[in-house]
Amino acid sequence: MKAAGSIEVPVPGLPVTPRSVPRRVLLASTIGSAIEWYDFYLYSTASALVLGPLFFPSQSPTAGTLASFATYAAGFVARPLGGVIFGHFGDRIGRKSMLVLTLLIMGVATFLVGVLPTYKQAGIAAPILLVSLRVVQGIGIGGEWGGGVLMSGEHAPANRRGLYASFPASGFPLGLFASTAMFRLVSQLPSDALLSWGWRLPFLASIVLVAIGVFVRLGVAESPEFVRVQQAGERVRVPLAGVLRQGPVPVLRGGFASLGLAMIVSVYSVYLLSYASSGPATAHRSEVLNGLLIGALVEAVLLPVTGLLSDRYGRRPVLLFGYAVCALVGLVAPQWLTSGDRTLVILTFVLAMGIGHAAVYGAISAFLIDMFPPEHRYSALAITYQLGATVASFGPLVAAALAGATRTAVPGMCLLWGCLVAAAIAVAVGKVDLPGARPPQAEGTPEQTGQQPAPASVD
Template identity: 85%
Template structure:
């Protein structure tokens, strides 16, 4: 009996210790991710509301909006570069150090946006500096996403990877909620105050969040799967070469699945926000911000539920459901947003962001993790996800260019195309076990 107790106690202590480590990792990944997304989408909200007249004033309203959206897209164009660089060192040196570095890059760039001179104050140098800082934001976020989900997903039990990986994904709606909330507050300022100093406050406040995020992330342990790679002979010299050797199919699948995910965000949180805040629909702007706030908060609550369901039902059912909901709502969203009915406006974002995007985002992290071995997983996730997100970032720009001042329902068609493409990829993907891992031919499929 005593011998049995002497064995059980260390095992119990080890289990408690492992759970404590996992909780710290989940907390650090979620907080850091929320801060990075706050920084990134703070710029997105500002591009829809104030950056056009401040940095591109000598243009028509439509041309100013296009220019602001182009700088928004510049951050996405830089994300694959950040993915390649930080993915390489994340597979070579470790996940933890890269997460701290990406958070610092993103936070400093965001803070500096808040102290930039406007076009009226500095001329052409102002938009040049703005684009430069946006590119730095993109580089930082390009390395953040893969590392954040890996730290959580690689600490997870084998049958709960979807749940664990969904926690850093929750950082996206939390960051979106926070960035939208602060701009909702400053948007109530008189226009002169908003355009002179009010818009700067959300950017300047980000430096406080960065200090908190860095402190939290410095306290976590390295990914156990990366540690095992080191113990088994060390990381590969060129992780990206391993991604290439694995063949184009998983990379393309990951990129197209991510395209649908990012297209949803680009259309709902950027283009439609601008759509309902300018021209004849300008009066609906505050109501749309309210709807976006509610949708983002609901998504933050439902993302872990979606992650858990992807562990139980499989990744593909969640992906297909989410893409379908977002595509269908996109066809009626312009009319609902222009209706002036706060209930319909809230329903737009509750269905699209709170439910549809939550289902996709809750499943896609583990869906991508399971495609690649840990030796080059950081590089693979960073590249595939950022490629899809980069293409999707041109959705608002293309929609604004085609719609012009008439504000047609073009975004619904863009969204439908992106979601259908991503859904087709999910259908074509290899069948998965209930854990989401690629199944052997003899394994029981989950679908």
């Protein structure tokens, strides 16, 4: 215990970080991440429920669904671009400023979706504007994910990186829960009211959340690992070039691992949501939304647990467990979601999203961080993760196109299983820590471990 009146003497060359700073960073990263995922997944839910008839009404029901899913995918196509842009400046300028900027970009784009004219009001300009804003959202979220997990993971003690990095990951289920809850609420409106103005409310509410998120993020400290790189003069002119020089194996391995993670979301929260709330199952739409809500809440609770388990038992077994759970649930998910049985609907999302996806998402952040050195880590995480997410975003579109007018979920589930197998292989083979990476060690100096040095005290 430090004596009263003692003075903290900083260790030369290293930033002094009060013990409360990591907690503030965790809070800021989690809140900001939740708001950005709320913004991003508002469109996911809306694309499955209302955007087809509003922006693509001249199409047949099948073509309208395809067009809506294509716009959903457009946001993911833009994510690698956002990853390149914000990863570059995040490695050059700092993590904190990029996180504030991505939050502003996402919030403004989401708010503007809420004021868009529909096809009936503006004709072809309406879907063009919708796609444009979706692309802007994709650019914003492309830079958000890597920065959020880095701010937490790089503030973490060496043996708690999985736990710390899992907190901003909790923003995903919280954002998914909030966006689903908002649409669950407005879906209680009469159909005419929902399609005329009710669908706009969740998008318009985003601007309030963004203001809160920006305020919180402005008050956090910069990543200590970035500060060390900056002070040591180790920043590289083109971080992406450093990623490429490290070789293709880490990028491919991280990309396939992320593909499995993202395909779980695309299939369970978008494709199957649309499948279960159309055709004969339309009457069960509210049950499906309730199940997704409960699954998201369970995931938010379990994510820190799975991150902690990855610290104790390793990233690999936790990731493989999560992939296996989601693959097994896929064998029965289409039948359970259209059964009309509330228990089976809830169980589907609790198992797939609450447990399986939580295991993957809780471990993958630290898994990726450990593979790359800090001087180009933001760029590396943004590229590997966004490549996998972009490919997975086409899952609902491809599955719906293969199914055509036939009411079958087989194409979607086959895509899910193929991606999960590829992800599991990428995680299982090779070294846990790839050559060229500088993962934290349990023992060593603060420079080796990434831990904050204890400040010296003099009385």
